Amino acid sequence: MSVHDAEAVVVGGGLAGMAAAIAVAAAGLRTLHLAPPAPADRRTSALMMPSVDYLRTAGLIEAPAAMGxxxxxxxxxxxxxxxxxxxxxxxxxxxxxxxxxxxNFANSKLLERFQAVAEQQGNLERRNLSVTGLSHRSDGPELTLADGTTIRAPLIVGADGKKSLIRAAGGFRARENGxxxxxxxxxxxxxxxxxxxxxxxxxxxxxxxxxxxxxxxxxxxxxxxxxxxxxxxxxxxxxxxxxxxxxxxxxxxxxxxxxxxxxxxxSTLSVEKAGDRGVVLVGEAAHAFPPIGAQGLNLGLRDVADLADVLACVDRSAPRWAEQVSQSYATRRAADLARTGGMVDTLFRSLLSExxxxxxxxxxxxxxxxxxxxxxxxxxxxxxxxx
Ligand SMILES: Cc1cc2nc3c(=O)[nH]c(=O)nc-3n(C[C@H](O)[C@H](O)[C@H](O)COP(=O)(O)OP(=O)(O)OC[C@H]3O[C@@H](n4cnc5c(N)ncnc54)[C@H](O)[C@@H]3O)c2cc1C
CATH class of the missing domain: 3.30.9.10 (D-Amino Acid Oxidase, subunit A, domain 2)
Structure with missing residues (x-):
C-alpha cells in the first residue's frame, strides 16, 4: 500500500493507538499507522470484564490468564x-x-501482543514516523510528517496521548486541570x-x-x-x-x-467533542484522569469499540463519508465520556476533600x-x- 492510498491514518503507538489501528484495518479500511518509537510503558492496567471481553472478541488477546x-x-x-x-x-x-x-495486565505485555496481531493484518502498514502538523483542506485533513512529507487521508484517528498534537492542531476544545x-x-x-x-x-x-x-x-x-x-x-x-x-x-x-x-x-483532561471534520480522538488524546477506579484505558478501549461500530455502518462510497464517521463517533462517545469523567472527578475530590x-x-x-x-x-x- 502506498501511503497516499490510505483511507485512514492512525497517529500514536500506545495501547489505544495500537487497538485503534487494528480495529480500523479490521473494518476493511486501508490503514496507515504512524507510531514512532516511545519509551517503555512500565504501567499496568486493571481492565474490567467488558474491556477484557472486547479484547477477546477483537482478537487482541486470547485467554486472559495467559497474560494477566x-x-x-x-x-x-x-x-x-x-x-x-x-x-x-x-x-x-x-x-x-x-x-x-x-x-490486571502489564502494558508492555499488551503492547507486544497487539503488535503481533497488527503484523498479521494485510491492509495495515506501520511507519516509525511522528506527525508534526495537521491542517484541514477543502478535500479533507492533511498531515505533515517529521520527514517533511505530507499525506492526505479521509479519516485521521488521533491516539497521540495526553499532549495530543492532533487534538490541538485539529481545533478540538479541551478542559484541563492539573x-x-x-x-x-x-x-x-x-x-x-x-x-x-x-x-x-x-x-x-x-x-x-x-x-x-x-x-x-x-x-x-x-x-x-x-x-x-x-x-x-x-x-x-x-x-x-x-x-x-x-x-x-x-x-x-x-x-x-x-x-x-x-x-x-x-491531571484531568476532557474534550468537548471527540470527533469533527474527518478527525476522531481516542484514548488519552480525548480524556485523561488520575489512576483511580481504573478507568483510563478501559475508556480508551470503549472509544475503539465505538469507532469500530461506526465504521461497520458507514457507506464508504458516499462522498464525505469520513466526516459522517467523525460526527457519529462524537455523538456516540459524548455520554460515556461525560459520565466517566464526572465519576472519576467526584471520586478523586471526595477522597481528597478536607x-x-x-x-x-x-x-x-x-x-x-x-x-x-x-x-x-x-x-x-x-x-x-x-x-
Ligand atoms: C500510574 C497510572 C496507572 C494507570 N492504571 C490504569 C489502570 O489500572 N486501568 C486503566 O484502564 N487505565 C490505567 N491508566 C491509564 C492508562 O495507562 C492510559 O489511559 C493508557 O495507557 C493511555 O494510552 P494511549 O494510547 O491513549 O496514550 P499513550 O500511552 O500516552 O500513547 C500515546 C502515543 O502517541 C505517541 N505520540 C505522541 N505524539 C505523537 C506524534 N506527534 N506523532 C506520532 N505519535 C505520537 C507517543 O509516542 C505514544 O506512543 C493508568 C495511568 C497511570 C498514569
Whole structure:
C-alpha cells in the first residue's frame, strides 16, 4: 500500500493507538499507522470484564490468564484520621455473579501482543514516523510528517496521548486541570500472597493501592503530594521501603522493590467533542484522569469499540463519508465520556476533600454500599463501564 492510498491514518503507538489501528484495518479500511518509537510503558492496567471481553472478541488477546492476573475482590481501608471515617469494605465479584471484576495486565505485555496481531493484518502498514502538523483542506485533513512529507487521508484517528498534537492542531476544545498530587508506580514483592484482592488504603492525601500481579507480587499505585513522592523516590531504597511498609500498614509483612519507582504527574483532561471534520480522538488524546477506579484505558478501549461500530455502518462510497464517521463517533462517545469523567472527578475530590460534608457523604456512601447489595451491584456496573 502506498501511503497516499490510505483511507485512514492512525497517529500514536500506545495501547489505544495500537487497538485503534487494528480495529480500523479490521473494518476493511486501508490503514496507515504512524507510531514512532516511545519509551517503555512500565504501567499496568486493571481492565474490567467488558474491556477484557472486547479484547477477546477483537482478537487482541486470547485467554486472559495467559497474560494477566484476575481481580476477584476489592478491599477498601479508610486510613485517614478524619472525624468521619468510612467502614472497611470488601467487594467480591461473585456477588455480581462474576468470577472476576477484571484482569490486571502489564502494558508492555499488551503492547507486544497487539503488535503481533497488527503484523498479521494485510491492509495495515506501520511507519516509525511522528506527525508534526495537521491542517484541514477543502478535500479533507492533511498531515505533515517529521520527514517533511505530507499525506492526505479521509479519516485521521488521533491516539497521540495526553499532549495530543492532533487534538490541538485539529481545533478540538479541551478542559484541563492539573493537580498538586502525582502517582508513584512500582512493583513490590510482599512477604505474603495478595491473592486476587486489590487493596486500597485511602489516606488523606490520596489512595495507596496494591493491585495483584501474581503470587506475592503487587503493582503499587500511590497517589500523594508530588513533593512527598519525589522525596520518597530520591531518598534512597531503605527510606522508600520504610515508607511503603508504613503505608501498607505492614498488612503483607516486609515489602521489597521488584522494579524502580516512577512518578507520573496527574491531571484531568476532557474534550468537548471527540470527533469533527474527518478527525476522531481516542484514548488519552480525548480524556485523561488520575489512576483511580481504573478507568483510563478501559475508556480508551470503549472509544475503539465505538469507532469500530461506526465504521461497520458507514457507506464508504458516499462522498464525505469520513466526516459522517467523525460526527457519529462524537455523538456516540459524548455520554460515556461525560459520565466517566464526572465519576472519576467526584471520586478523586471526595477522597481528597478536607470538607466535613464531603467526608460524611463519602463515608455514608461506603456504608450504603456495604449494607445495600442492590446499590453495590449498581456501583459495580458503573465502575466496570457496563452499558
Ligand atoms: C500510574 C497510572 C496507572 C494507570 N492504571 C490504569 C489502570 O489500572 N486501568 C486503566 O484502564 N487505565 C490505567 N491508566 C491509564 C492508562 O495507562 C492510559 O489511559 C493508557 O495507557 C493511555 O494510552 P494511549 O494510547 O491513549 O496514550 P499513550 O500511552 O500516552 O500513547 C500515546 C502515543 O502517541 C505517541 N505520540 C505522541 N505524539 C505523537 C506524534 N506527534 N506523532 C506520532 N505519535 C505520537 C507517543 O509516542 C505514544 O506512543 C493508568 C495511568 C497511570 C498514569
Amino acid at each position: 492476573h484476575a481481580l476477584t475482590q476489592i478491599r477498601i481501608i479508610d486510613a485517614t484520621n478524619r472525624l468521619i471515617r468510612a467502614p472497611e469494605t470488601l467487594f467480591d465479584a461473585r456477588e455480581s455473579g462474576l468470577e472476576a471484576f477484571g484482569w 493537580f498538586t498530587q502525582a502517582a508513584l508506580v512500582c512493583d513490590l514483592d510482599l512477604a505474603r500472597p495478595i491473592g486476587g484482592t486489590s487493596v486500597e488504603f485511602h489516606y488523606q492525601q490520596g489512595p495507596f493501592t496494591l493491585v495483584p500481579a501474581g503470587d506475592n507480587r503487587a503493582n503499587l499505585v500511590w497517589i500523594d503530594d508530588r513533593a512527598v513522592l519525589q522525596e520518597a523516590q530520591s531518598g534512597g531504597k531503605e527510606r522508600l521501603l520504610t515508607m511503603l511498609a508504613e503505608k501498607s500498614q505492614r498488612l503483607f509483612g516486609r515489602v521489597e522493590l521488584a522494579t524502580p519507582a516512577h512518578v507520573f504527574p496527574l 470538607m466535613l460534608p464531603a467526608q460524611a457523604l463519602r463515608a455514608g456512601g461506603l456504608w450504603a454500599l456495604k449494607l445495600l447489595p442492590p446499590l453495590r451491584r449498581q456501583a459495580f456496573s458503573i465502575g466496570m463501564g457496563l452499558r
